[in-house]
Amino acid sequence: MTASQKARKARNLPLHLVLIVVGAVMAVPLLYAALSGFKTTDELSRNPVGLPESWVTSNYTGILGSGDFWRLIGNSTLIAVGTTVLAVAVSALSAFSFARFAFRGREMLFTLFTMGLMFPFAVAALPLFLLLRSLDLLDNPLGVILPQAAFGLPMTIIILRGFFRQIPGELEEAATLDGCTPFGFFWRVLLPMARPALGTVSVLAVVTSWNNFFLPLLVFTDAQWWTLPIGVQQFQGQYSAEYAKVFAYLVLAMVPALAFYSVAERQLVGGLTAGATKG
Amino acid sequence: MTSTFLPDKRTGPGAVLPPPAEGRAPSRARRRALNWLTAVGFQLPALVLFIGLVLLPMLFALYAAFFRWGGFGMPSDYVGGENFTRLFQDAVFLGDLWRCLVLVVLSLAVQLPFALAMAVLLNQRMRGRAVYRMLFFAPYVLSEAITGILFGMIFAPDDGFADQILGKVGLEGLGGQWFAEPSTVMATLFLVMTWKYFGFHMMLYLAGLQAVPRELTEAALIDGAGPWQRFCSVTLPLLAPTLRISVFLSVIGAIQLFDLVWVTTAGGPDHHSETMAVTMFQYGFKRYQVGYASAISVVMFGISLVFALAYQRFVLRRDLEGATTTMRGDGK
Numbered sequence: 001m002t003a004s005q006k007a008r009k010a011r012n013l014p015l016h017l018v019l020i021v022v023g024a025v026m027a028v029p030l031l032y033a034a035l036s037g038f039k040t041t042d043e044l045s046r047n048p049v050g051l052p053e054s055w056v057t058s059n060y061t062g063i064l065g066s067g068d069f070w071r072l073i074g075n076s077t078l079i080a081v082g083t084t085v086l087a088v089a090v091s092a093l094s095a096f097s098f099a100r101f102a103f104r105g106r107e108m109l110f111t112l113f114t115m116g117l118m119f120p121f122a123v124a125a126l127p128l129f130l131l132l133r134s135l136d137l138l139d140n141p142l143g144v145i146l147p148q149a150a151f152g153l154p155m156t157i158i159i160l161r162g163f164f165r166q167i168p169g170e171l172e173e174a175a176t177l178d179g180c181t182p183f184g185f186f187w188r189v190l191l192p193m194a195r196p197a198l199g200t201v202s203v204l205a206v207v208t209s210w211n212n213f214f215l216p217l218l219v220f221t222d223a224q225w226w227t228l229p230i231g232v233q234q235f236q237g238q239y240s241a242e243y244a245k246v247f248a249y250l251v252l253a254m255v256p257a258l259a260f261y262s263v264a265e266r267q268l269v270g271g272l273t274a275g276a277t278k279g
Numbered sequence: 280m281t282s283t284f285l286p287d288k289r290t291g292p293g294a295v296l297p298p299p300a301e302g303r304a305p306s307r308a309r310r311r312a313l314n315w316l317t318a319v320g321f322q323l324p325a326l327v328l329f330i331g332l333v334l335l336p337m338l339f340a341l342y343a344a345f346f347r348w349g350g351f352g353m354p355s356d357y358v359g360g361e362n363f364t365r366l367f368q369d370a371v372f373l374g375d376l377w378r379c380l381v382l383v384v385l386s387l388a389v390q391l392p393f394a395l396a397m398a399v400l401l402n403q404r405m406r407g408r409a410v411y412r413m414l415f416f417a418p419y420v421l422s423e424a425i426t427g428i429l430f431g432m433i434f435a436p437d438d439g440f441a442d443q444i445l446g447k448v449g450l451e452g453l454g455g456q457w458f459a460e461p462s463t464v465m466a467t468l469f470l471v472m473t474w475k476y477f478g479f480h481m482m483l484y485l486a487g488l489q490a491v492p493r494e495l496t497e498a499a500l501i502d503g504a505g506p507w508q509r510f511c512s513v514t515l516p517l518l519a520p521t522l523r524i525s526v527f528l529s530v531i532g533a534i535q536l537f538d539l540v541w542v543t544t545a546g547g548p549d550h551h552s553e554t555m556a557v558t559m560f561q562y563g564f565k566r567y568q569v570g571y572a573s574a575i576s577v578v579m580f581g582i583s584l585v586f587a588l589a590y591q592r593f594v595l596r597r598d599l600e601g602a603t604t605t606m607r608g609d610g611k
Contacts, residue, residue: 015400019411022397026414026474029433032440048443090324097321104315109322116333118587120535122556123580126563126572127336127343130350150332153325182317211422213538214556218564229424233542236428243432250429254421261420265413268420272479273486 037248059248072231084205087149095160116154143219163197200271343573350569362574375555382533394477398484415478423538431543461551487521
């Protein structure tokens with residue numbers, strides 16, 4: 001090690017300390033929840049901070065063994081997949097038209113969609129609920145899927161349009177000369193080429209849907225359709241005195257999102273930064 | 280999002296333009312019509328979804344806000360602007376506006392600078408930076424509701440985990456009632472928001488920092504600029520577009536805050552953490568004053584819209600000018 005490297009190490013020491021402290025603040029709540037799940041509620045009140053005296057697994061296994069938890073996972077998955085497929089398919093068609101056609105009213109239409117970025121969901125929640133009620137879509141997964149897809153359109157269209165524009169026009173000319181219809185070009189040439197962008201917007205849509213709380217809270221009164229965040233809230237209400245159980249439930253409810261994040265980190269971060277910086 | 284609200288005059292490179300006219304005007308017109316129909320055909324599914332589930336509900340809220348209405352049947356008891364005048368005399372709603380402003384100011388003054396500092400730190404080559412990045416961003420992918428429940432338990436009054444830890448490090452006096460006390464509830468809420476969201480802003484800044492050309496900071500170094508000076512006069516100005524987007528997202532987030540508040544305090548104690556969305560929910564879904572709740576929706580939308588347009592007009596606009604001027608002359 002040279003002297004300058006040593007000097008840099010020494011100078012970096014305070015920076016490392018800062019990072020370690022911040023890292024601890026970020027990690028400790030999650031670790032605390034995970035450890036608390038291995039205690040009994042009795043032990044948790046006696047020994048809140050330390051490691052479990054005897055690692056109790058019944059909190060976790062009890063939840064994993066119950067059908068309720070898996071039904072929540074199943075519902076959340078169904079709704080996330082439905083939302084993503086619908087939002088991405090519809091947005092891809094629209095983005096294709098925005099990126100590759102020159103037509104009257106294009107800019108006005110695009111501005112209309114981008115205005116959607118300014119409609120926070122909470123603003124439309126009440127009228128949306130009334131609409132869904134009149135369409136008899138309460139306690140129906142479509143009552144969550146359709147609005148989520150609709151509110152996901154602006155961001156998805158903007159990201160996909162940007163990507164579709166980068167594909168050279170010569171490709172389309174060649175495809176047209178070979179007798180390809182616009183839809184044929186879209187389906188057989190553009191979509192396969194756009195796989196990375198489709199991956200990015202899909203990951204964003206899945207995470208947004210998975211974490212949505214407000215809309216499922218309004219739409220599902222029947223426990224049969226509850227999604228994970230609603231289920232966690234209900235569980236906490238029901239077992240509010242049994243802290244250890246609730247912690248175990250919280251941890252298990254976080255696992256799918258964190259696992260998904262570890263697999264799709266690149267798409268997620270790429271999509272968020274692209275969505276925020278391009279457009 | 281920089282340019283999304285601005286009209287875009289560019290024509291797609293592969294725009295399907297009608298082939299050169301062969302002299303016969305009707306055929307050309309027909310081709311153009313066909314092209315238009317194809318283009319709009321691709322837009323139809325998105326339009327139907329967007330108009331049906333985003334625009335129409337909003338317009339209906341605007342209509343319902345002028346009625347006294349319990350939410351069943353069609354609104355018929357027209358009351359003019361009464362809901363709105365009542366809204367601006369409602370202490371809870373005025374408090375909502377104030378608390379929204381407090382959260383925005385706290386975010387801009389504390390959360391975003393902190394995120395920026397972490398981004399600058401992690402933009403250096405150092406051991407473990409990938410792990411730190413991943414860890415700091417991780418809470419962003421968690422559901423706000425689940426995060427809220429977790430922290431509601433960690434910040435349990437008097438003997439929750441947070442108090443235990445503070446006790447261990449000799450800071451007993453700092454803790455206490457957290458979410459349960461009017462004077463500390465907003466600070467606690469902000470703490471949780473920062474835990475959950477600073478990593479997101481940090482990631483935006485990191486993306487922005489990577490785009491700062493190394494030559495510029497090196498040139499400043501050669502010219503004898505210190506680290507602080509380099510940061511203020513080279514990095515920060517180049518990061519400005521990213522900062523403006525991050526501020527925008529932060530404000531929009533504060534306007535619509537619901538999940539976190541709902542699961543931790545439901546607006547309490549005694550309305551001291553209530554937000555506009557929570558008030559709207561209370562009136563619309565618990566008390567069946569749907570007309571009044573619609574008025575809250577409309578005001579929330581109005582605030583978002585005015586903010587977005589003003590920001591677009593006065594702040595984001597400069598990004599475009601900045602982009603062209605820096606290209607030409609800022610390296611001088």
